[in-house]
Amino acid sequence: MDTLARVATAQIYPSMLAADFGRIADAARAVAGHADWLHVDVMDYHFVPNLAFSPDTVDALRRVTDTPLDCHLMIDDPDRWAPGFAERGAANVTIHAEAVDDIARTTDAIRAAGARTGLAVKPATPVEHYLDDLHRFDLLLLMTIEPGFGGQKFMDEVLPKIAAARRLIDDRGLDLWLQIDGGVNRETIERSAEAGVDVFVAGTAVFGLEDPAAAVESLRALALAAAPRLTAPAPATASGF
Numbered sequence: 001m002d003t004l005a006r007v008a009t010a011q012i013y014p015s016m017l018a019a020d021f022g023r024i025a026d027a028a029r030a031v032a033g034h035a036d037w038l039h040v041d042v043m044d045y046h047f048v049p050n051l052a053f054s055p056d057t058v059d060a061l062r063r064v065t066d067t068p069l070d071c072h073l074m075i076d077d078p079d080r081w082a083p084g085f086a087e088r089g090a091a092n093v094t095i096h097a098e099a100v101d102d103i104a105r106t107t108d109a110i111r112a113a114g115a116r117t118g119l120a121v122k123p124a125t126p127v128e129h130y131l132d133d134l135h136r137f138d139l140l141l142l143m144t145i146e147p148g149f150g151g152q153k154f155m156d157e158v159l160p161k162i163a164a165a166r167r168l169i170d171d172r173g174l175d176l177w178l179q180i181d182g183g184v185n186r187e188t189i190e191r192s193a194e195a196g197v198d199v200f201v202a203g204t205a206v207f208g209l210e211d212p213a214a215a216v217e218s219l220r221a222l223a224l225a226a227a228p229r230l231t232a233p234a235p236a237t238a239s240g241f
């Protein structure tokens, strides 16, 4: 895998959950060339109290955009479903620590299908419980809301956890992107970038605005200005590699 791609870049992933579902292709096209990846939330009404998206969504988006897809599985049985998202063309598949049974088997299957893989933790779940497994992942997602719905308030109490994860990644030389999801907007992105985030998922703060492409650029500019360690990313490729 290309380690140069792991340089700390300020990446913005618009969350399709905040798009107009009747015009999802238009939403993907509106941020093409600006968004680094697109974030696709998958919900099963068991792990979270909401339903959203499926492997068919991956197929549909792959037909209309080259922007890589980052699938975030908020489901009870990621062991069963995660490899299928990779097979359908997701460039990254993130599974929740609270839901996965066999991390090694599931991450191996995702990677065998050609995708990167991420580990997500809810706000109250300690990253320290998964230290021995972090080498199996390409991305660590720290939720900055309780997962399930867009439009929630950013949980400032997660900031120390972000800073601790950044120290952990740097001290151990882990090859992991540090991502946050939930309540990311013009007001919260700077302190998140300062704390150590390099991948920002943003729904309402992108698709809730008149010009989603401009919103992506403006969020990235704020992150870059707040954290000198971050650099501007090169344009994303279809595969994400």
Ligand SMILES: O=C(CO)[C@@H](O)[C@H](O)COP(=O)(O)O
Residues within 6 Å of the ligand: 015, 017, 018, 039, 041, 072, 145, 146, 147, 148, 149, 150, 151, 152, 181, 182, 183, 184, 201, 202, 203, 204, 205
């Ligand atoms: O995973 C989720 C919700 O569970 C997110 O991806 C939301 O879609 C983020 O939305 P905003 O907080 O940015 O509006």
